[in-house]
Amino acid sequence: MSKRETGQPLAARTPHGLVLVRRAFREFAMVPSLVVLAFLALAVLSVVADEGHVAVLHGLRDAVGQVIGSKSASTALQAIATGLITVTSITFSVLLLAAQQTASNLSPVVFDQFVRRRINQLLLGFFVGLCVFAYLVMAAQTGTPPVVGAAIATLLTVVAMVLLLVLIYVTIDQMRPANVLRQIHRQTLTARSLQAPLRRCTLRAPRRTDGVTARYRSDQTGFVTGIDVQSLGRALERAPRAEIRLQVTLGQAVTYGDVIATVYDDEEGVARTLAHDIRSAILLDQWRDISRDxxxxxxxxxxxxxxxxxxxxxxxxxxxxxxxxxxxxxxxxxxxxxxxxxxPTEPLSVVYPxxxxxxxxxxxxxxxxxxxxxxxxxxxxxxxxxxxxxxxxxxxxxxxxxxxxxxxxxxxxxxxxxxxxxxxxxxxxxxxxxxxx
Structure with a gap:
């Protein structure tokens, strides 16, 4: 099974909450979380430098102290933290409204594109991480003015203001209908290329015209997001004369009782066993996956x-x-x-429509x-x-x-x-x- 495939086999049942968490990290939360963790590490280094526990960093603190006054360090951190929270919350609220308006005019896929774009994830993580950095440095203050932390926060705030302009332009550019369609076009071509192994390893038309049949029906509801060809190949090794005819395609909606596949073989018992083995080869998810389909x-x-x-x-x-x-x-x-x-690849006895x-x-x-x-x-x-x-x-x-x-x-x-x-x-x-x- 490819690691890029999403969903879960028909044979598996995962708690709904865990599925949502995995999906959130896969589509959006992973990059912002890594950026915030980087800011946490930077905050720890800043606190160590301000507290003077490492002799090597004494020179750095003294040099920064010539620029950031000891009395204004805490005030600067407080202003940066509160100001960034206000600006970030207002800006992202407006940008989400813009995305919502575009989604209502074009398609809900606009929201998917907005949250999946790496540039959006990086910028969100940067703003949130900078806020966390400022608050942690303030909270860790004991008696020594946090001049190093204030200097770092001031420098990064200047960068954040520039990135804010970048974020506004990038979002507006992403909301243009031509760019929305272009992004879907690229994703479609990528998904089609990823489906090439599935097409190479399967047949388009049946070979068998006789034999007993066994049908496997779905016991779940969702969308087909993956077909594990390797699993089907291993199942056919135990039944070399059988033929599997898939009744579903990638992206197809499946409801309870729908026929997933029909198996043809000379023996009814072998056909029924093979039909049951198909459970682990079909991946279902609650949402369609444009990255694979x-x-x-x-x-x-x-x-x-x-x-x-x-x-x-x-x-x-x-x-x-x-x-x-x-x-x-x-x-x-x-x-x-x-x-x-x-x-050249010899196709499996699997018919994929x-x-x-x-x-x-x-x-x-x-x-x-x-x-x-x-x-x-x-x-x-x-x-x-x-x-x-x-x-x-x-x-x-x-x-x-x-x-x-x-x-x-x-x-x-x-x-x-x-x-x-x-x-x-x-x-x-x-x-x-x-x-x-």
């Missing part, structure tokens, strides 16, 4: 583009940006070569539907341009699927307001179809 990214892009192009938002520009990303993902899918740079391309094509057709719903000829024209660009590069089976979508979409196009741009796009698409016949 490319279809989650497709769903997020589709959601943003659909709502932006519909009558609820009336933002065709964002819809076209989302459509361009979907076109890019489809084109990359056409050029996929799982064996590129890899040693890779629906990634189907979901991409459904998303593009969905934007044609939303163009009809909002009477946006701009969005409809762009959808037809995307189809025209993809048709010559599509494999034969996929080309027939696109043509079938276009046949269904003719009625939608006929209902749109007349526009020269739309007529030109339809004519260009018809010429491309004619040339391919």
């Amino acid at each position: 490319a279809t989650t990214g497709v769903a997020e892009i589709t959601n943003i583009a659909w709502t932006s192009g519909s009558t609820s938002k009336h933002s065709p520009q964002v819809a076209r940006q989302g459509l361009d990303i979907l076109k890019d993902l489809v084109a990359r899918r056409f050029d996929e070569d799982d064996d590129r740079g890899q040693e 890779d629906t990634y391309l189907d979901q991409l094509l459904d998303a593009i057709y969905g934007l044609l539907v939303v163009a009809h719903e909002s009477h946006q000829h701009l969005t409809a024209s762009r959808v037809l341009d995307v189809y025209r660009a993809l048709l010559p590069e599509a494999p034969a089976a996929v080309r027939q699927q696109i043509l079938a979508d276009l046949d269904r979409g003719r009625w939608l196009l006929d209902q749109l307001p007349p526009a020269g741009m739309l007529d030109a796009a339809r004519s260009a698409l018809e010429r491309t179809i004619t040339e391919l016949d």
Whole structure:
């Protein structure tokens, strides 16, 4: 099982509170916690230097004392601590409101991006750690003025003010729709590349046409976030003539009683045993994981583009940006070569239904539907341009699927307001179809 996979096997049950804690540290709290710990260590060194317990640090304290007065050291620390808490709380409250507003306009994924970005985590940890540093140095004061601590806190406060400006700009930049879509695009491509071993080691179509079957049904509810191919391989070693047909894909929602997999074998007992062993190979989580599942990214892009192009938002520009990303993902899918740079691999007797391309094509057709719903000829024209660009590069089976979508979409196009741009796009698409016949 890859260490980057998330979730828990169907055979395992972890307390809900522990799952939340693990998820919080994995997605957000780990980096800020490490930064705060670094400030704690710095506070200890500062207290040791101020108390004069180490002779080597006497010179440092005397030099700093020429800049930070002994009488003003405690006052400076108190002002820094209280001021930073006020500024930090107000700033982060405003930034969270900005993220909430963007999430309401685009997609809840904006919140996920905001908390997962390393720069946001580092800056939050810096501000919290500096506050903790100032308070600890003040609390540890015995009778010696904390001149070293005050000097360090003053220097870091200047840095914090600069970082505050950086944080404000970075947050505003992250909230732009184009950047939100670009981030999802990168995560989708990364997730798709991580799925390459799963696709290489599995089949797309069944080989067996006979034999007894055994089905394994889910006893939990959640989303499929991982499939442990190694575990399936070990299970098949005990049943070399069996075939496992997975009925779920990464990112798919699973509820109680859903069929997870069907096992075909010559003996019913072997099939039932193998079906039970599948429990440890399927990972479920309460949330979809875009870092492992490319279809989650497709769903997020589709959601943003659909709502932006519909009558609820009336933002065709964002819809076209989302459509361009979907076109890019489809084109990359056409050029996929799982064996590129890899040693030939004999696939396991495991059938995995890779629906990634189907979901991409459904998303593009969905934007044609939303163009009809909002009477946006701009969005409809762009959808037809995307189809025209993809048709010559599509494999034969996929080309027939696109043509079938276009046949269904003719009625939608006929209902749109007349526009020269739309007529030109339809004519260009018809010429491309004619040339391919």
